Every structure is written in C-alpha cells, then in structure tokens.
Amino acid sequence: MEKHRNITYSQEKLFFTSDSHFNHAKMILPTYCDRPFKDAEDMNSELIRRWNKKVPKDGIVFHLGDFAWGSTTGAQKLLESLNGTIHLVIGNHDKTVLKKQYTRDLFESIQHYVKIRIGDKDAIGGKGYQEIVLMHYPILAWDKIRHGAWHLFGHEHGNFKHHTSHGHESHQACIDVGVDNEYTDFAPLSYHEVKDIITKKISQPVKKTVSYALCDDQILKLEKWQAKIKKKFGKFGNFEFRFRPTGIGTITLVWSDLLKEELDLTETKKW
Numbered sequence: 408m409e410k411h412r413n414i415t416y417s418q419e420k421l422f423f424t425s426d427s428h429f430n431h432a433k434m435i436l437p438t439y440c441d442r443p444f445k446d447a448e449d450m451n452s453e454l455i456r457r458w459n460k461k462v463p464k465d466g467i468v469f470h471l472g473d474f475a476w477g478s479t480t481g482a483q484k485l486l487e488s489l490n491g492t493i494h495l496v497i498g499n500h501d502k503t504v505l506k507k508q509y510t511r512d513l514f515e516s517i518q519h520y521v522k523i524r525i526g527d528k529d530a531i532g533g534k535g536y537q538e539i540v541l542m543h544y545p546i547l548a549w550d551k552i553r554h555g556a557w558h559l560f561g562h563e564h565g566n567f568k569h570h571t572s573h574g575h576e577s578h579q580a581c582i583d584v585g586v587d588n589e590y591t592d593f594a595p596l597s598y599h600e601v602k603d604i605i606t607k608k609i610s611q612p613v614k615k616t617v618s619y620a621l622c623d624d625q626i627l628k629l630e631k632w633q634a635k636i637k638k639k640f641g642k643f644g645n646f647e648f649r650f651r652p653t654g655i656g657t658i659t660l661v662w663s664d665l666l667k668e669e670l671d672l673t674e675t676k677k678w
Contacts, residue, residue, distance in 0.1 A: 415524045415536055422462050422491065424595035425471035425543065425561025426585035427454055428500070429485050440564050440587045451485065454586065457594035459490045466491035468595055469521065471561040471584060472498020472543035479507040486513040496521055498543040498561060519543075522550060525598055531555030537602075545581065552580070557605055561585040579608040 432447040434440045444450035462468055468491045475482045482504045486493065495504070495514045504510045511517060521541040530537040531554075538556040540549040545567055549558040558581035560567075565588040582604055586593045590604060 415526050416467065418525055418527060418598045420463055420466040420491075421525065421598040422466055422468045422595035423471065423541075423559050423584045423598075423601060424458075424468060424586060424591070425583070426473045426498070426564055426587060427470070427475065428473055429454065429475035430477035430481055431475075442587070442593075454593055455485070455488050457592065459488075461594045461597070462489070462491040464490045467494070467515075468492070469494045469496060469523075469541055469559075471496045471541055471559065473500040473561065474498070474504050476500065476503060479503055479510050482510050483513065486510065494518075494521070496541050496543055522556075527602075545583070549581070555580075557581060557601070559584050559601065565589070579611065580605050582608070 428434045428440075429451050430447055432450075435442045435444050435446070435450060442450055444453060468489075470493055472495070474495065475485055486504075492515045493513070494516045495501070495518075497505070497517065497519050504514075505517070519542070523539050523541065524536040525539065526535065527537040528535055534555075538551055538554075540546065540551075540556055540558045542549075542558075542560055544562050545560040546558055550556060552558070560581065560583055562585070563583050564585055565583060567583055582588075582601065584591065584596050584601070590596075590600075596604075
C-alpha cells in the first residue's frame with residue numbers, strides 16, 4: 408500500500424472528510440446524528456452533491472473512515488459518483504467497502520494511519536511544509552505534536568473536546584473533519600479551511616493546569632465544599648481531587664483566582 412512517504416502534496420485541490428455513513432438511515436435520527444434529511448436516499452444525494460460541488464474531478468480526498476453501510480454494489484456506485492482521487496483511512500464501520508476487491512480498487516490507497524506533508528511556506532518551523540497525522544480515531548499525543556504537526560480525525564461526529572490539560576498550545580492543533588461538524592456543512596474541508604480552523608484554535612489562550620498539595624485542614628474544607636464546587640464546575644473549569652500514595656491530598660484545577668480563594672489555597676505550596 409502507498410505509505411505517502413517522500414510525497415509533498417500541493418495545498419490546492421486537497422481535501423479531508425470523515426464519517427459520511429452513506430446508506431446509514433439511522434444517521435438522520437435525533438438519537439444518532441440528527442442529520443437534516445428525510446431518508447437515506449435523500450442524505451446520499453445531498454452528500455454527493457455537496458462533495459462534487461466542492462471537490463474538482465482532479466482533487467485529492469483523504470476520507471478518514473466510516474464511508475458507507477449496506478451492500479458493496481451500493482458502495483461501488485457511490486464511489487464512482489464522487490469527484491476526486493480518494494485515499495481511505497480505515498474506520499470501524501468500513502467492512503462494506505473492504506469486503507470486495509472491486510470496491511477496494513476504487514480507492515487510491517487504504518491504510519489505518521497516515522502521515523502526510525503539504526507544501527506550505529507558512530508552516531511552523533520554516534520547513535516549507537506542514538505535517539499532518541491522519542487517523543479515524545483521535546490521538547492524544549500524535550507524532551511530532553511538539554514540532555508543529557497537526558492531527559485530523561473522525562469517529563466522534565462532532566462530540567469530541569480534545570484534551571488540553573497539558574497546558575500546551577500544540578494540543579489545539581487537531582480537529583474532527585467528520586461531516587457532522589457544523590463547520591463542514593456536510594462536505595469535505597479543503598486544506599485552506601483546515602489551516603484556518605487550526606490557526607484560530609492555536610491563537611486562543613490555553614488554560615493552564617495548576618496543582619497544589621493540601622494539608623489535613625484544607626482537605627476537610629475541600630470535602631465540605633465539594634457539593635458547592637460541583638455546582639460551580641462549569642464556571643470554574645476542570646477540577647480533580649485525589650490522594651497520592653504518600654497520603655497527602657492534592658487538588659488539580661484549571662487556574663481560577665476566585666476558586667483558589669474560596670478553598671484558601673492562596674498560601675498553599677504548588678505541588
């Protein structure tokens with residue numbers, strides 16, 4: 408299989424998408440993804456129309472899994488109706504398209520995990536290219552996360568909020584490119600759109616996580632305040648309380664001066 412090594416893709420005509428779920432009628436149900444279509448046929452027709460309106464015939468599309476349900480014959484017709492050369496990054500619902508050789512042959516490549524380079528003079532580090540890690544499932548710490556690489560994934564249908572507790576902007580450099588995200592409008596995203604979304608995310612301040620060691624009196628007060636803290640959870644951000652093996656209680660919280668004062672942590676030593 409093509410591993411995309413030593414290939415630097417052009418920014419132009421390069422697209423990313425995921426989780427089309429063609430032929431999957433349940434995707435229109437409110438208990439699933441609540442897609443605004445009357446039935447599976449209507450959904451297929453509109454997804455194809457939006458894909459072809461955006462992707463030129465000579466475009467390159469990386470589809471990050473969960474392409475279609477149903478028969479392989481139906482999947483074949485769908486693939487033949489879509490513009491562009493399609494690379495499949497396998498999802499957990501791709502048995503239909505992988506079952507027969509004639510549908511597998513309609514993809515330019517098929518892999519579980521892909522790293523690509525895109526020529527981009529604006530990329531971090533002055534390398535002249537942007538590296539992107541592609542996988543169906545979101546990765547917590549992807550390859551070269553600290554060196555400017557981005558991560559694109561699917562699977563979550565717009566429900567995933569990426570872990571940022573390390574307090575580092577690199578954890579912002581990832582997005583779900585599935586069609587159920589509001590910024591996709593049920594169509595593949597171009598490289599330029601992905602770049603714009605990630606650039607805006609990175610520019611936002613990252614909340615820092617601060618840890619404190621607590622004495623017995625503070626632990627007792629914390630337990631007393633527990634119900635009140637839970638009510639204010641959304642207002643004050645992430646909150647975690649645990650006992651270390653040493654028996655010393657610790658509190659880890661996203662920085663908030665007000666919560667810090669309420670727990671008398673002003674004079675508390677950082678862990």
